[in-house]
Amino acid sequence: MADCQLIETCIFFNDKMANMPDMANLYKQRYCRTDNSNCARFTVFSALGRENVPPDLYPNDISRAREIIGA
Numbered sequence: 001m002a003d004c005q006l007i008e009t010c011i012f013f014n015d016k017m018a019n020m021p022d023m024a025n026l027y028k029q030r031y032c033r034t035d036n037s038n039c040a041r042f043t044v045f046s047a048l049g050r051e052n053v054p055p056d057l058y059p060n061d062i063s064r065a066r067e068i069i070g071a
């Protein structure tokens with residue numbers, strides 16, 4: 001799979017989030033570089049647009065993403 005199309009501007013990928021998790025590099029490999037279809041940030045972006053992605057939403061928090069989009 002290809003890189004996520006948001007990789008250049010995503011605050012998670014570019015280490016701009018507060019309290020980056022120790023697992024950040026693993027998440028980048030798993031989500032950003034391999035498959036963004038299960039990324040919480042990408043899920044909200046796809047459904048509601050960039051302005052609705054919380055700044056503190058981590059890629060692995062898909063349950064919160066589903067709550068935000070009402071899925």
Ligand code: SF4
Pocket residue numbers: 004005006007010011012013028031032033035036039040041042059
């Ligand atoms: S955190 Fe999600 S939205 Fe951001 S670059 Fe990685 S896969 Fe894409």
